[in-house]
Amino acid sequence: MEFMETKIKNEGQILEGNVLLVDKFLNQQLDIELLEQMALAWKEKFKGEKITKIVTIEASGIAIAAITAKVFGVPALFAKKKASLNLDAKSYKAEVYSFTKKQSYTIAISQKLLNENDRVFLVDDFLANGCAMEGLIKLVQEAGATIAGIGIAIEKSYQEGRKRLEEYNIPISSAARIQSMDASTQSIEFLNEE
């Protein structure tokens, strides 16, 4: 989606260590119009899918899920990271390894909030190694729900995440697919096809 590529080029910042800083519009400050534009594109792409819920993982996926849910006219739902006092004991769970934080964590969704009648659309801000999204897929499949598609704001296509997820045969729509990026020159290349 060209608007996302343009936004990344104009307001993103490439840092050393494979970090794309997008805190001006996606990761700390949220450009709501941009999120809405992305959600509308997904709605068009997945029309006829009868999606019942938009599902993501806290924290950075929540804004995308909320605006996408608004556009789709369905509730949003997010997996919580690790057990907290306020988390329902009866939960679907999955383990996820975070390369950023170099430790594993548990994601969980209350069992009463997801079932075999749900057709869900999964969203997240980044797809890099794909571990978080793979955990979410397993969790949703354990609930017996159908995954109609996956929507990603920014995919680092040079990492293994896309390939990891393609094994599940779920349609993936990434708003921007980064082929390469270089912190020293601040240059970034995108893949053209979806």
Next chain:
Amino acid sequence: MEFMETKIKNEGQILEGNVLLVDKFLNQQLDIELLEQMALAWKEKFKGEKITKIVTIEASGIAIAAITAKVFGVPALFAKKKASLNLDAKSYKAEVYSFTKKQSYTIAISQKLLNENDRVFLVDDFLANGCAMEGLIKLVQEAGATIAGIGIAIEKSYQEGRKRLEEYNIPISSAARIQSMDASTQSIEFLNEE
């Protein structure tokens, strides 16, 4: 706001230990229409305030901030909890003590995202002891921004948070104010005035 009180009565669950479980509509699954209704009420209440940003704390405030930002037509912005690799080094910071997790944590917003020209509206899901919101107030004031108001989805009015925040002389609008609640009888009383 009557719609929020009704929602809490119908779908909330009172647990032992002063916990109001609202994961069906606010804390894990998100009722987007409910959030929109709340945001529209805040927009009416704070009309003429020329608000430039909706500011909250991750994670449970993000959905409320995103939908409120959509309704106000401005960006949302959230304070991150503790330093992460992807967090800009130049940040405004504040310390917050969490009674739920029994430990302190740091909240931070990148300095480039907030300045003295901003007039912000702060939102969060719960107001209980008020420590998190007080931290956010201090952080925003450190940035030199003006706080036009505070919007809370659910206020536990029998705790000290409301009083703590009132010392800052910022208008507070809580969608529901709980006067008392009892897990054994599942009964809940609301304060009528705003």
